[in-house]
Amino acid sequence: MESGGDFKRPFLSGVILQVVYHYRQHLAILGILSIVLSIVFSSPGFITPLYKSTVILYPTASNSISKVLLSDNFNNSKDILEFGEDEQTEQMLQVLNSNKIRDRVISKFSLMEHYGIKENASFRLTELYDEYESNFKFRRTEFMAVKITVMDKDAQMAADMANDVAELIDSTINNMQKQIAVKAFLIVEREYLKLEEEIKTKEDSMTVLRQYGVHDYESQAEMFNMQLAMEMAKGNRESIKRLETKLDMLAKYGGPYVSLRDALEHDKKQLSELKAKYEEAKVDATQSLPHKFVINTAYKAERKSYPIRWLIVVTATFSVLLLAIIIFGLFEIFSGALGNNIKKKSTIETVA
Template sequence: MSSPTYSLLGLWPVINRWKSLVLGALLLAMVVSAVVALMLPNIYKSTTVFYPTNPQTTDPDRIVSEGGKLELGGRTEDLDRVITIGESQPVAEQIIKRFKLHEHYKSGPVGNDGADQAALDEFAGNLKIVHNDRDAIELTFEDKDKILAARIANALVQSIDSVNQQLTLANRRKVLELYAQRRSFLEREYKATYDSLIAGRRRYGIYGLTLESRYLAKEIIETEEELRRAEGEGNSSKAAGLRRALRGLTKTDGGNIFNLESYSAGFDQISTLFARFTDLQNRLISARSAYETARVGISGRISSIYVVQEAYPATKKSKPVRWLVVASAVLITFALSVAFITLLELYRGNLSMGRTR
């Protein structure tokens, strides 16, 4: 004996027989869903739109030293980096702490693992960051408080900007320390070389006068010529004075500060010290300039994003759509009711067939 078949058209008689139950279920679903929909809080969303800039063009060191200019970055890596930062847990925890969202979400006390995770989950559910078709970033935040939603959206942009700068310029303080160490090292070497140069000049009598060696040679030649002339004339007293003068010009123990023996002994050393002193002086000037430029650069904060539109409080709610809630509940109830009464009819039909046999 063949089993009975059923079709969609065959459901109408079944529904008609159980219409009281179906209508009652639909009416109950409508009333309950309407009450629930009315109890649901209004949710508002605020959206901010911004472009990330090329991180290389926001480096203050390059702007100060090279005269660079800001460039909007539509590169994939820039967009991905900004979205990753915005969805990161440190940024979320910072915003949750700043706006006391544990209390706002009623998730529990701060420091409790379950409460912290609940606040993070609700925060992440209310946040949406997407890359739109114009290579801009759209950041949307939803909340029951429309003013709070706008404030959080704008604060998120600021946090993203701050973290992005830290990522881009993470090593600048270390670089500044290297500049400071180089400057200190050159200052010590400069002072030591300067002291050595002064000591050498005092010891050897070489002070860097123009044509110093030429004047010394001229005096020696002239004094020696006068000595020979005095000796030839038999003027012993004059010759003795000229000998002493000649000794003073040629010997260290002759009494003259500037003499040929000291000059010859110290010329190479003083020349080397003076060359090193000049080199250190130039390097020290450059090191001081580089340190000052780096210090000015690290104290400056240049935004790494360009905000096209700030977030403003919404003028109307984004959800819930209350009529849709009611309509969905009614449709689902109707489908479940039809399924229930169909299964019930099948069960009764099978039961009747069994009794007939």
């Protein structure tokens, strides 16, 4: 039992050391070769160096100018100077990943030519979009900010593109909002002008009724009836006839006057409310505010960010040596050389 334990112990704990010691020269040669080759193949001649530029920004808390500046709702919690929260951050990330920004960046910086994609290639757009997505990254930071990262072989171009993407956020969001805001404004404007015209027509009708002597139906009717009663008591027929004529005129046009007056009062109240909406819609359709607070702008990187040569060299060398040890170890096990060495060692220890 002890010999069996002695046989298992070096197999479990010492096989790697035995393989390393036995093939130390081979491993040294492989290590040196892997270092040299990884240095060579990670050089600019094989892997294009990429420079990284980043922009960090926060979204604003509100997207509507009128709601923040013109609204009478003082309980509105949105502040024009307040940083946005999760919802606004997610919305901004969706905008950054939209094809509206992607296509404008591709067009402005001629990225198809810059990435070396041929115009007549069968899958030129697929290659272009894949290259764009690999070089442009947008993510949320742990502080709820938005980080824009751009990688490119041209350090200055990487910084310019990162800054340009940040600038495109405002115009892209404004363009999308204006499409709706302008239509909403035209609807409100049409209703506002229509109601204004209706009020003008009713006011003209009231002017005509006043020409017939109808100025205030209730007070006039009360006054004429009192005077009629007094004149009838006096027996003044001429005054009675004159008052009856006025009462007949008042009876004829009093009803339309009251209807127009009440409708006009209602329309003017509605016009006042509609005017507030009209002014808000006009501001939203014609004015714009920034949708971001830029914390850090991008600058030209002085050192490349990719590839990280030391990491490639270490990873490649370690992988080669590990694979070589495994292969040599399997070779020793299946060839029986390792077992013979272990048995010899066990015999020597027993004799001793």
